[in-house]
Amino acid sequence: xxxxxxxxxxxxxxxxxxxYLLLLICLPLGAACPQGCQxxxxxxxxxxxxxxSGLREVPKDIPTDAVLLKLDANQIARIPDGAxxxxxxxxxxxxSGNAIETIGPGTFAGLAGGLRMLDLSHNRIRRIPKDAxxxxxxxxxxSHNPLHCECALQxxxxxxxxxxxxxxxIACHTSxxxxxxxxxxxxxxxxxxxxxxxxxxxxxxxxxxxxxxWFAMVIAYVVYYVxxxxxxxxxxxxxxxxxxxxxxxxxxxSPAP
Numbered sequence: 001x002x003x004x005x006x007x008x009x010x011x012x013x014x015x016x017x018x019x020y021l022l023l024l025i026c027l028p029l030g031a032a033c034p035q036g037c038q039x040x041x042x043x044x045x046x047x048x049x050x051x052x053s054g055l056r057e058v059p060k061d062i063p064t065d066a067v068l069l070k071l072d073a074n075q076i077a078r079i080p081d082g083a084x085x086x087x088x089x090x091x092x093x094x095x096s097g098n099a100i101e102t103i104g105p106g107t108f109a110g111l112a113g114g115l116r117m118l119d120l121s122h123n124r125i126r127r128i129p130k131d132a133x134x135x136x137x138x139x140x141x142x143s144h145n146p147l148h149c150e151c152a153l154q155x156x157x158x159x160x161x162x163x164x165x166x167x168x169x170i171a172c173h174t175s176x177x178x179x180x181x182x183x184x185x186x187x188x189x190x191x192x193x194x195x196x197x198x199x200x201x202x203x204x205x206x207x208x209x210x211x212x213x214w215f216a217m218v219i220a221y222v223v224y225y226v227x228x229x230x231x232x233x234x235x236x237x238x239x240x241x242x243x244x245x246x247x248x249x250x251x252x253x254s255p256a257p
Contacts, residue, residue, distance in 0.1 A: 034059035039066075050074070051094075058083045065089055072119070073097040081106030092117040096141070099124055105131045112136055121145070121166060126173070128156040137161070143169035149185055150176045151196035162186070 033039035037050040037059070047068035050059065055074040062069060067089050076098040084090065090111060100123040108118070115138040125145040130152055133140060141163045147153060149172035162170070170185045176195055180188055 070094045085110030094119045096121045130155045139163045146173035148174045
């Protein structure tokens with residue numbers, strides 16, 4: 001059976017009027033295919049293939065009935081919030097091999113219910129906010145990213161369905177605990193390592209330093225207050241000493257008549 005598909009619009013000279021114009025007018029909504037992409041369709045399911053197309057941003061004219069979207073091996077560095085929210089039927093999203101540096105809480109808005117696979121491997125992601133992926137039920141690939149292992153990353157991974165075939169390739173490029181730099185992250189977490197404890201220790205040290213600073217200020221004020229009172233007392237004593245003494249009268253007391 002031949003596979004019907006949607007092609008990206010070629011540069012054709014469409015004659016004015018005639019059947020070509022009528023065909024374009026009658027195309028259903030969602031029938032467009034992003035330029036440079038292929039959109040094969042089978043049994044009403046549309047797959048959008050934009051792999052290695054030199055894209056620098058997510059196309060805005062992705063068919064709304066797409067179930068597969070491959071944007072891998074491009075030069076996409078940023079994904080705006082809500083870029084996929086109109087793709088309610090999307091099952092698989094491949095963003096691997098791009099230059100993505102950050103993802104936010106609204107990056108994958110609208111995909112929480114139906115998405116089954118999300119590939120973010122081979123990008124430049126360093127940090128993942130706690131609520132960026134938490135609502136997704138999809139399996140997620142995060143391998144080969146320069147991740148910074150910290151408490152926020154550990155919390156972001158809690159409850160996340162990581163792809164088992166690539167989970168061991170998730171490594172700490174940098175870390176709040178230097179002994180885990182270059183080490184597999186999942187193995188460390190499975191062994192009971194907590195990057196949050198390091199965060200708490202740092203917070204405790206900061207609190208102790210702050211408390212010590214306040215204590216030192218109080219001590220300094222008390223010392224200043226005591227010294228100031230001592231100085232005032234010394235000056236008052238010197239003032240009293242400088243006053244002339246009152247002479248005692250030596251005249252005899254006359255007897256009463």
